[in-house]
Amino acid sequence: MTLSISRMDLDGNCSPIALVTKILKLEPNLKIPIPIEELAYKLDINSIQELTTAGYEGGLVTDEARSSGDILIKKGMYHQRRRFTIGHELAHFLISYHKPSAPNGFLCDKTAMNNWDLKEQIKARKMEAQANQFASLILIPPPQLRKILNRDRFTYLDRMFEIHEFFDVSKEAAARSFVEYNPECVSILICKDGKLLRKYSKRDFPWIKLNKGQAIPDISALYTHPVTTDKTSSLQETMAKEWIDVKFGSRTPKMYEQVVHQNYGYSMIMLKTIAFADMDYDPEENLTSKQRLAKRAQNR
Template sequence: MGGLVFLDLDRLDLADIHDPQRLAKAVHRQIGPLCCAVPVDEIALKLGITEIRQEELDGCEGVLLTDRVRSAGKILVNTGRGPQAARFGIAHELGHFLLERHVLGLSGAFTCSLTDMRETRTARQHERQEGEANAFAIGLLVPDNQLLPFLKEQPEISSAVTMRSSLNISLEAAARCLVDRHAEPIAAVWTKGGKIRYAVRGKSFPWITRSTGDRVSSLSQTSRALGMAKSGTTTMREVPAAAWTSADIPELFEQVRVGKDGHTLTLLWATLPDRGAQDDEED
């Protein structure tokens, strides 16, 4: 890709924006609509990052070196999980750089692990900062105008696969984006060897009773798909709600993508109780 036309990105217009999603939107207002994958490295270099290094790292996904007032910064990201994960790492570290309330570690740097790159909790300071950096990264790499067509579709893993290709992001990031922004009550679960690595759920999706390290239920389509030992994506099918949740919901649908080495991505889609009907029964 050639040089960008937005040569005058202004950090002053981004100052005092502490909400990560608002901050990402403010960056895109300066850039204008894009019809291609977001050039995250060029954006970082125009917003005060003076150097971006990409190399294979062990036990670390990204590092931001900067000072307390964020006069400039340098980013180092891991290439060991592929170029799309590295792009997310650059966006994540840029989030730390632009979110001025983020506090540097004792080493005078932000050092982010793979767990940090998946953080969504907001309670403790470290987890909150990592969750905000992730929210900014998603907002930067998946601008609203490019996300909207995917939100109009019914939830399907194929939407995440297409989003991955068109926006040059990882399948993991694409699935998380669908879960976070889709109007339907959906969730995504990642497993390896039949054991849950982690899960994310939309705001309206019921609580998932199985936790990291638990084996998937034999009632789930994920268990059946793994038993067939073939890669590929299943259709969306109804499964017993008890396969994933103890919530009393009318229907639960599940779709699974079986990848290499026992890795799976599971998409869950719930039908929620009709609140109005429930209220009528209570009256």
């Protein structure tokens, strides 16, 4: 596929959202997974090379005027992480008000690559959050993402894996977009050996009271779903008060849980809450018991 886009076409588009919108408009036939390297070269990146500076994930050799750009990626980085890091460095190259953080351009460490707070007051950190937002949006374009998330009436964790494979992004990147663009109120918890590592919640999801390193509540399907399978569990109702604080006297929201085990003791939990207006919500309400079983088998 030959791209016709040029960096000049993007002039005046500064925010990550504006840039991605413009790129998708100029290249409406961009195939999925997005050919991020080809796109970077088309937008004046000279080369993508190995980064030799220890302690950093990626870098961009450039000057303040962005007369040229060379992307550097940590040696041995796995394919999907590499794609994301190229997107991140490309953002530093395209967003003209990003000020180089090193004498010859930008150097981005793990902390930078994990900064998602766009409300960040410190400019250097906000820059990193914007670069991450750009990488996420360009690799998982919202129009195609919505097609996956809006396909079913109810959300299942299986769609997160579909995003991971379809867009060729890491499971973490897929989980973040799955949560952010989900039509339902969901949260994803990443766990290792039964303890919480990270959580991604949709803005309106109630605050999960578990902190990093804390054990997952023992009522979780994490402990009953067989570790020998890499299939997702069925979507089951769980006790909301085990996960979130419910004020005395207030109604407890209905909550559902679905889990999946991964390699090396990792697992993922999807939680979703149902608004009080939909309290009679039942994802399998119209199904006969035979259909329910078939649906559960299909979700596995």
